[in-house]
Amino acid sequence: MQDIFQLAYWIPLLPLLGSLLNGLGRRYMSRSMAGWIGSLSVLGSFVLSVLVFLHVKSGHSEVIHYFDFIKVGTLTIPFSFQLDALSSLFLLIITGVGFLIHVYSTAYMHEEDPDQFARYFSYLNLFVFSMLLLVLGSNYVILFIGWEGVGLCSYLLIGYWFKNPAYTAAANKAFIMNRIGDLAFLVALFWIITKSGVVGFQDFFSFVQQHQFTERFTATDITVITLLFFIGATGKSAQLPLYTWLPDAMAGPTPVSALIHAATMVTAGIYLIARSNFLYSLAPHTLHLISWVGLLTALLAASIALAQNDIKKVLAYSTVSQLGFMFLALGTGAYAAAVFHVMTHAFFKALLFLGSGSVIHAMGGEQDIRKMGGLSTKLRITYFTFLIGCIAIAGIPPFSGFFSKDAILLSVFLHSPLQYGLALFAALLTAFYMFRLLFLTFAGQFRGTEEQKHHLHESPWAMTLPLLVLAVLSVIGGWVGIPEVLLPNAEPLIQFLSPVIPVVPHAVSHETEYILMATSTVLVLLMVLAAWWRYRHYQPGVSTSPFTRLLENKWYVDEIYDKLIVQPLSWMAAWLRSVAEAKVIDGFVNGVGRAVQYSARQLRFVQSGQVGLYVLLMVLSMAVMLFIQFFIRK
Amino acid sequence: MNALLVSALWGVIMMFSGVAIKRMNVVRYVAMAGVAILIGLNVAEMKGWHLLAIDTTGMLAFDHYALLFNSTLLLAVFIYLVLSGSAMERIGAHCADYLALLFFIICGLLMVSAFESLLILFLGIEIITIPLYILTGSDKKNLKSNEASLKYFLLGAFSSGILLMGIALIYGARGSFALSGVADTIRVSNSLMLSGMLLLLIAMSFKVSAAPFHFWTPDVYDGAPTVFTSFMATVVKVAVFAAFVRLFDRSFALQINAWQAWVAALAALTLFMGNITAVFQQSVKRMLSYSSIAQAGFMLLAVFAMNTTAKEGLLLYAATYSLATIGIFAVLIRMKDYSFEAFNGLASRYPWVAAALTIFFLSLAGIPLTGGFLAKFYMIKAALEQSVWLVLFSLVMAAVSVFYYFRVIQAMYFKPVGQTDPITFDPGFTRLLIGVAVLLIVLGLFPQLLIGQLYF
């Protein structure tokens, strides 16, 4: 089994090969062929990941060095992979969920032309490759390569239907907002390089342990670096203030939303901070800020999700909100809880997205939940699995979401009761809007057109099978993190992660834990009831209050950004182009030329042709010269 | 000295050949032969082989530099005769007489680079200018030629008066006309000396057309028959520069503090006036006369710096500037219209002529690979040790010069053929022109070929 680590490079390589095969050969590829290549390559990675995971689980971890990527002076950036608990866990999530979504996509994207179909799979495989690179990299640079790579794939996939200008705009927005975060990431990275000269996680970790660390790094340095990394994470993981790209990113095909914008890519920020936990533990101010940003994001996104009518938008805001929860966990120092939530969230959010894709598929592309309703009878599997997803996300025991969210809430409670209250509120909102979505979609009467009604049908097996698998995972996925209070010697996940993330024993009585769990469960159930009460017989056209309109319009954040940043920049660029460049700088350059020509035109009139004037000028200059020589220069 | 005698003699021969020989091109060949003989004599004298040893009683001293300078000038004259000599026949019936005058002028040229006495300087300058008044006015029916001649004459005579006053004042201070006056040290700041020197400076500035004493130049060069403008603007001008340098180097070395700043000021003003005014000219001929002023500004840097580099550089400058300008004028003479538009599309019809012209203009602008660059390079190098600001200013002005030189290149290469009346360049002429261009490039790559002769 030792050899399995030596094969680790196949994990990212397989999807890359799949991507290249699909991408370059797309003209000669049939749909099924492209689908097979895409899915099987990820399946291969998944199998390898499982083997790696098992090996790691038996207590091994290793940094495998391939070649030196960049070597300048004393700075060496190796191209090497780190196989340990954290990365192997993420490997499983990425390849596992990724494989399911590939399978799902073969059916979902079936209406595309073969070459576009292959292009889609090429992008999707490329994404998996990049994401794997991100989590496998043993240093910040390789991580960054993957980090940017997933950004690129996200861009490509959001703009997959490139004929639609709105979609390509969303793609650009996603990439650019990510780049803002990337800049912060890079600056942090440069900072580390400048101060320590190393980039590897382990190298840096051991550097942090050394005594020279405190000589070179001041508290400010640490705070700045951690803050910058966090800003990088807010870009990728859609936190305040850089979250607005994620809802727009729903322009991409639904499986993409499931894979990239729910299960994997957006959790890269959490991965980054969890990876750097040894540094963050030294930066209490940053952690505090992270917790608040996460909390506010969770609240804000949840509030927006309450009033959205696009099925995918609701899920998108829900994702933002859940990511906020994860950051909240990170901020309170519960790195393992955050990673736990990443995992469960990957299951149920992928499930929900794929379910919504199934709905959209059935509705012939309709995404407005006001025009749905009553689908539970027609789409039984979809309904059933979607329900499981909702329960899981709402945090009802014993579904997976309950345990991960409970771990977070417990940690927050220990950290700050105020934050706990707000977080609980956000969790309640989650339950409310998710069940609102469920009821509007599946309950009540069908509100669509007759034609749509006629065409309603359950999706093919390639779509339902992943739904079922994910549903099972959503149910049982949380059991790896059952808290000690419920099951002695449990929490295998935290134990598993302990080599990377030190276990923090929390001193809290069992009674308190019971009370917290009970409170949240009861309140969530109440919210579910409330949602059912309100939306079981929903009729569109109900007049909305100003507050709802505010929520529907997402607090006008996009508009504010546009007014505050984009438009001034655009105005400034136009001004620079037409005034600063053309009039001032080039005007000066041309002005010099014109001044020469002007003086040439004027100066030649001295040459009047009059001999008298010539002599006069000569005599005058002569007199002046003599005068200066004898009466001034003396 | 031998060349001086022979050139006077050859002038007389030319006078009579006009009567004896009916075919004008034969007369021209005689003239070319004369120049060739002069070159030979000069070179021979450089090698220390004198045909006639003449005692000049300290009036003239043909040192190595003077001989080399003269040989270079004579070579330029030879090329001038070959390229443009035929154009003299078109001016009037006195072609042989023009050539005779040319030889008398050469006589003066040979003197002013070797004078040891202010008297010879004066005589030399007069021998140069008096025939030039006539050559300027030789196109008698042409009012412009008349006007140029009269202007040149009046202003030239006036400046001769200044020159003489200067010489008289110097004589008063020194008691001698010899260049290296007796025990000058005590008279360094003598006001008589200073005023005489300043007047000489002014007179010489006039002769080399340095601003603000340059006003005659554009009008005279413009009005004179082009073939003589070519001669005046090149050979004559650089020879007078040699006299200028010799005078101030040999005679006023001790007073350098007094005149150096003036030369700097004159150089700056000349560069400014010449370059700036040239920018807005409509006629290539007139542009070239302003350009000659601008180039004089650069040559003044040699006077300003007055060191070995400067003298070497002046030699190179004389050669490259003369060759390039003679080449351009040779083409210009063959054109009916001197405007920039007349050059439109020349490159497509006569690519070789255009290429040669391009090299000439690049050389004048001081673009590397051409001799003109190295000439400017030497000037800058010489002057940089004295004043950075002047050098910077002259460099900026060199950039301005690109403005007008490149107008011709633009017309030749980038503009469509405009005019209809055809210009013809016979193949022999084209080949010669190419030869001159190649010579310029050779000088630009291996200046030692010329400057190295100084040290043999």
Add this chain to the structure above:
Amino acid sequence: MSIVQILFWVLSAMALFSALMVITSKNPVYSVLWLIITFFAISGHYILLNAQFLAVVNIIVYAGAIMVLFLFVIMLMNARQEGPTGSKRWITLAGTVSGGIFLLVLVAALKDSELKARTAMVMDGQIGLIKVLGNELFTRYVVPFEISSILFLSAMVGAVVIGKKD
């Protein structure tokens, strides 16, 4: 005041006055005549300085030959009066002013030169005599002398080229 001084002053006054009349006379012929008088005055100075050769040459060449040539040309052209264009007043003024500045600056600069105490020998000295000058001219100055023949030759050719009607 010795006779030399009186002669000097008289000749100087005469030279200056007639020179001024040259440039102020309206009629060119008068200008020529006044110039001849100036030349005579200068020749007088030469005699005073015992430069007999130059005095004679001055009268023969300048006052005699050259000025007659001028007069001849003026008569030929019949250009007795300056044309109706008239000199611009400011040109006259500016010319006078700049000429005046020139003179003033030079005089002011030179009045305290080291020559202040020196004098020119008058009414005595051998060097102005033809014998001495001739001797020098054909020994030390033979080269310039011969060169001046070239000058004359070229002037002659020039005059023919220019003057000949064709």
Add this chain to the structure above:
Amino acid sequence: MPINYYLFLSLALFTIGMVGVLTRRNAIIIFMCIELMLNAVNLLLVAFSKMHYQAAFEAGQVAGQAGVDGQLFVFFIMVVAAAEVSVGLAIIVMMYRNVHSVDINFLNRLKH
């Protein structure tokens, strides 16, 4: 006589000639004024010549050649002046033939 007298006299004559060149428009008169300038120089040269002669004389070199240069220079100036006059008048006559005027204000075809 003090040399300064001669100096100032010839400077004055020179300046008068110069002012004549500046103020008159008749080419012939301008030319005459130039001749006046030359004569002023001649006078100065002769005076200097005698000054140097006197200096040498007083220093005891009775038969010295001091000062001869100056007078010979004057001779050459006259030579040149004569040559100049022949050419100059020829030019002026040529001009007169073509434009029937010797007014330099008419010399304005060449400008700018």
Add this chain to the structure above:
Amino acid sequence: MIALLILLIPLLGGLVSFMIGDHKKWVGPVFLLAAGLQFLLVLLALTSWDQPELHRFSAAWMSDVGSSFSLSLDPLGKVLCLLNAVVYFLLALYLQGRSMQKPGAFYGWLLLAQAGMMGVFLATDGLLFYFCWELALIPMYFLSSIWGGPRRIAVTFKFFIYTFLGSILLLAGLIYLQSLTPEKSFALDAILKLNLTNTQQSWLLWLILPAFAIKLPLFPFHTWQPDAYEEAPTPVTLVLSAVMVKMGILGLLRWLLPILPVAAYQWGDVIMGLAVGGIVYASLIAWRQDDLKRLVAYSSIAHIGLMGAAAFAGNLGSLQGLCFQLFAHGINIMGMWFLVDLIERNLGTRKIADLGGLAQRSPGLTLFMVIIAFANIALPLTNGFVGEFLMFTGLLATKSNYYWVFTVVAGSGIILSAVYMLGMIRSVFFGEGPSQPLPPVKLSVQEQLVLLIVVGLIFVFGLFPQPLLDVTASYSDNLFKQIDISYLFKNF
């Protein structure tokens, strides 16, 4: 000897090309042959003939002004010569079969320009350097003025005069340096031995810098560049921006920094400030361009701004990054110009407003554009990333007090580059396109081959930058020692 050959091949090739100008059938192959030979030679010089004694050449030339004809292929020269050879080889391949006016003269000028640029990269003598500097400029003048766009004459003239003005100041600086050396020599080694005072260094900096700043071009000396790029024929623009601007960087690295380290430090803040300011400035303007060529031109200014700042950052990371970026930027911008040329020639316009929806009918072109565009905005695993990464590392580590300002401002260029590049791709390639559908852009075999090579280079050097970094490692190390002035601070 090899150094001399590198100079001679394009020179002779150019002359031959001029001579056979009438035989249109032959000029293309001759160009290809010369460029190919050159490429082969440089490749051999970097690999099997990598002996230092082969890489030097020196001959007597103008010894009395202290100059000699000495060439040396040092590591920096290797990278740049390689770039020059690659660009010309690919360009020759790309231009095969292209019909144009007077092809003999066109290729002849191009090859002469290559000779000039090679000379600049190789010269170790100040005067020879200046010679080649101008020699490279003249062909560009003719190329742009004869074969360029409608405003070509005025625009190229402005370019010429601007550059010329800078270069003659450079000449003055070089002469001044020469006059200071004890043996009055223009040799780089002699100049490097000088002990210049701070004042002298400052003086010289402002004499020498403008030439390089204009050539690069560095903000605010850049205004000739967009016009010149726009009006020049695209192959010429390609050479201008892929190779010729590198002359400026080389000038900084070889003729400014090691000679004037103190002044470079003293004025470093100002220059770096201008450079990084220029990044934002040019990026914002690029965002608002409606002409493809102008957009690429401004993007080039932005990229060059970073390179200029890195040159003055003065540490090993920035220098190595810069050396790498010299090559990478050349490759990327070359690919960009190929694409612009393809679009312009096939569709007859390069106005962004007239284009759109190209992705539907020209998927191959789109793929190439996306890859090259992302390489241009320094996506990891493309060659653009490595250089920029190292330069940024260096910029943050610079000794200036404003290190973080520079890094952040320059870093905003990373964001803005994405803004304008993706904006351009979106407008040109995506969407429905104009109502009259544009014809597809058909790539010929050699065009595809050239673009594939470009893309290959992008990825190969993006993934394995180390071989190229190794080439310049010793050089950067050496240069870093030369410009390291930390000894000046020890006294405090």
